[in-house]
Amino acid sequence: MGMSQEAQPKHWLDRFVNKLMLSGKQRFVISGGMAPAGPIHIGKIRGEVIYPSAIARELSKKGFEVEHIVIIYTQDPLKAKEPLVTKQFIEQWKGIRILNVPDPWGCHSNWVDHFMEPYLESYEAYGITAKPVYTHESYKHPRMQEAVKQFIEKREIARNILNKYKGGKLEPTWFPIKALCEKCYNILDTKVTKYYPEKGIIEYTCPRCGYKGITSLDNAKLEWRAEWVSLWYTYKVDIELYGKDHAAAGGSRESCNELIRELFGIDPPEGFAYEWVSLIKDGKREEMGSSEGVSFDIDEWLRVGRPEVLKYWYFVMKPLAHLDFDPAKTIPTLHDEYDRAERIYFGVEEPAEKDMIIDIKRAYELANDGKVPEKIGIQIPYLLMAIIDQIVPEGPSKLSEAIKRLQRTGHIQSNLTSNDLKIIEKMLSKSGYWARKYAPESYRITILSSVPQNIKSKLNNEQIAFLKELYPMLKTWTESDYLKLESALYSLIRQVNIKSQDAYKALYMILLGKPSGPRLASFMLAVGLDKVLKLINDVIEIS
Ligand SMILES: [Zn+2]
Numbered sequence: 149m150g151m152s153q154e155a156q157p158k159h160w161l162d163r164f165v166n167k168l169m170l171s172g173k174q175r176f177v178i179s180g181g182m183a184p185a186g187p188i189h190i191g192k193i194r195g196e197v198i199y200p201s202a203i204a205r206e207l208s209k210k211g212f213e214v215e216h217i218v219i220i221y222t223q224d225p226l227k228a229k230e231p232l233v234t235k236q237f238i239e240q241w242k243g244i245r246i247l248n249v250p251d252p253w254g255c256h257s258n259w260v261d262h263f264m265e266p267y268l269e270s271y272e273a274y275g276i277t278a279k280p281v282y283t284h285e286s287y288k289h290p291r292m293q294e295a296v297k298q299f300i301e302k303r304e305i306a307r308n309i310l311n312k313y314k315g316g317k318l319e320p321t322w323f324p325i326k327a328l329c330e331k332c333y334n335i336l337d338t339k340v341t342k343y344y345p346e347k348g349i350i351e352y353t354c355p356r357c358g359y360k361g362i363t364s365l366d367n368a369k370l371e372w373r374a375e376w377v378s379l380w381y382t383y384k385v386d387i388e389l390y391g392k393d394h395a396a397a398g399g400s401r402e403s404c405n406e407l408i409r410e411l412f413g414i415d416p417p418e419g420f421a422y423e424w425v426s427l428i429k430d431g432k433r434e435e436m437g438s439s440e441g442v443s444f445d446i447d448e449w450l451r452v453g454r455p456e457v458l459k460y461w462y463f464v465m466k467p468l469a470h471l472d473f474d475p476a477k478t479i480p481t482l483h484d485e486y487d488r489a490e491r492i493y494f495g496v497e498e499p500a501e502k503d504m505i506i507d508i509k510r511a512y513e514l515a516n517d518g519k520v521p522e523k524i525g526i527q528i529p530y531l532l533m534a535i536i537d538q539i540v541p542e543g544p545s546k547l548s549e550a551i552k553r554l555q556r557t558g559h560i561q562s563n564l565t566s567n568d569l570k571i572i573e574k575m576l577s578k579s580g581y582w583a584r585k586y587a588p589e590s591y592r593i594t595i596l597s598s599v600p601q602n603i604k605s606k607l608n609n610e611q612i613a614f615l616k617e618l619y620p621m622l623k624t625w626t627e628s629d630y631l632k633l634e635s636a637l638y639s640l641i642r643q644v645n646i647k648s649q650d651a652y653k654a655l656y657m658i659l660l661g662k663p664s665g666p667r668l669a670s671f672m673l674a675v676g677l678d679k680v681l682k683l684i685n686d687v688i689e690i691s
Pocket residue numbers: 251253254255256261262
C-alpha cells in the first residue's frame with residue numbers, strides 16, 4: 149500500500165527515511181566516506197556523517213536494525229597540494245600511501261593521525277554515530293578480496309562500462325588495481341605486469357624507486373570507482389549519499405551503479421546528492437577542499453560555535469542548496485537563526501514564512517538529535533556575547549561580571565540555573581575566540597579610558613548638542629531593557645534634529661575611537677552607563 153500525498157512527511161529527511169521504510173528491508177547498513185587528504189572541513193561532514201547519523205537514528209527509532217559506518221580512506225596515495233604543504237614536501241612524498249607519510253607538522257605519528265584525531269575527537273559533540281572503518285584494513289576482508297578478484301577477472305566488462313562514462317580513455321591493457329610498493333610505499337603509479345589467479349598474487353614494478361616485486365591482493369588498491377563499488381559489496385551497504393561532483397547524469401555514481409549490477413548482480417545503495425559549502429575569505433569565494441587545505445575545520449567550528457547550530461543549518465536547508473560560509477558573518481548569523489528556530493519551536497515567535505514552520509521545527513529537532521530541551525534555553529545574541537567577552541576583564545570573576553552586564557541589557561533575569569551558567573560561560577569563550585580571530589573590524593573593540601583631543605576636535609556642533617541632551621537622559625536612566633533605551637535614543641535623535649548616523653558616529657567615536665561599532669543600546673548598557681557618561685563628559689565638560 150502506497151502512502152497518499154497528504155500522509156507524506158514534510159521534511160526532506162523524513163521523506164527519504166519513509167522511502168527506505170517501504171523498501172521491505174528490516175536491516176540497513178548506512179555508509180559514508182572520509183578521505184584524510186587534508187583537514188576535515190565542515191562541508192565534508194554534511195553529507196558523509198551528519199545526514200547519515202540522523203537517518204540512522206530515525207531508522208532505529210522506527211524499530212529497524214541499523215549499522216552505521218564511515219569509510220576512512222587510509223589506503224590512498226598522498227595528493228596534497230600547495231598551500232596545505234610545501235612544494236618540497238609534495239615532491240618528496242607524492243604518491244606514497246598516506247599511512248606511510250610523516251606528519252609535516254610533527255605532532256602526530258603520521259599524516260592520517262594528524263587529520264583523523266581532531267575528526268574523531270569531534271564525534272561526540274556532533275552526535276556522529278558512524279563506526280570508522282579503515283580501507284587499509286578493508287582490503288584484508290574476505291568479501292573485499294572476493295570483490296578485488298572479481299574486478300581483476302572481469303576487468304574487460306568493467307573497462308567497457310567505465311569507458312562508456314569516461315569517453316574511451318582506458319586502454320585494453322588496463323588493470324583495475326595498483327600494488328603497494330613494498331620498498332617505498334608508492335601506491336599511485338605502480339604497474340601490474342602479471343596476475344596469477346590461482347595464487348591470488350600480482351607482479352608489479354614501481355617507477356618511483358625501480359623495485360620489481362610480487363605481492364598479494366590485499367597489499368594493493370583498486371582504482372577508485374572499483375574500490376567504491378567493492379566497499380559497497382564488502383559491507384553490504386544499503387544507503388550512501390554522495391557529493392554533487394558524483395551526481396551528474398553519466399557521472400561516477402551512475403557508473404558505479406552499473407558496475408555493481410553487472411559485476412555483482414546486486415542493487416546499488418539508496419542515496420541522494422548533497423552540495424558543497426564554499427569558504428568566503430577576504431571577499432573571495434572558494435569551494436572547501438581538503439587537498440588544498442581550503443577548509444574551515446570541524447574542530448575549529450567547535451571553538452567558535454555550538455555543534456547543533458551548524459547541524460540546524462544543514463537540516464533547515466535542502467541537501468542540494470549550495471552554502472556560502474563567511475566566518476566573519478555566517479557564524480553570528482547562524483547562531484541567531486538557531487535561537488529564532490528555538491523560539492518558533494517553543495511557540496514564542498511566529499515566523500513570517502508560515503509555510504516554513506514545520507521545516508524549521510523539524511530541523512531544530514534533528515539538530516538536537518531528537519533530544520529537544522524541555523523548555524526554551526537562554527538566548528543572547530552572539531555578537532553581544534562577543535562584545536562582552538572583550539569588555540569584561542579576564543580573571544576569576546569574568547563570568548559573574550559578564551552576567552551583571554547581561555542583566556543590565558535585559559537579556560537575562562536573575563534566577564539562572566546551573567545549566568544557564570554553563571551555556572553563558574561556553575558562549576562567552578566561543579564568541580570571544582571568534583572576535584579575536586574572525587570578527588570584522590567593527591566588532592573588535594577596546595573601550596577608551598578618556599576621549600583624546602583629536603577625537604574631540606572632529607565632533608561638530610550638532611553632535612556636541614546631541615551629547616549634551618543625551619547626558620541627562622542617561623544620568624537618570626534606570627531600566628534594564630535595551631529595547632527601551634533604543635527607542636529613547638531614537639526619540640532623542642528626532643527631537644534634537646540630528647541625522648541618526650551622525651549621532652551614532654559621535655557615540656562610537658567617543659567610546660571606541662572609531663566611526664562604527666556594535667548595536668548601540670545594548671552595547672552602552674553592557675559597557676555600563678557610568679562609563680559612557682564619563683566619556684560624554686570628557687567632551688561636553690559639564691561637571
Ligand atoms: Zn600532527
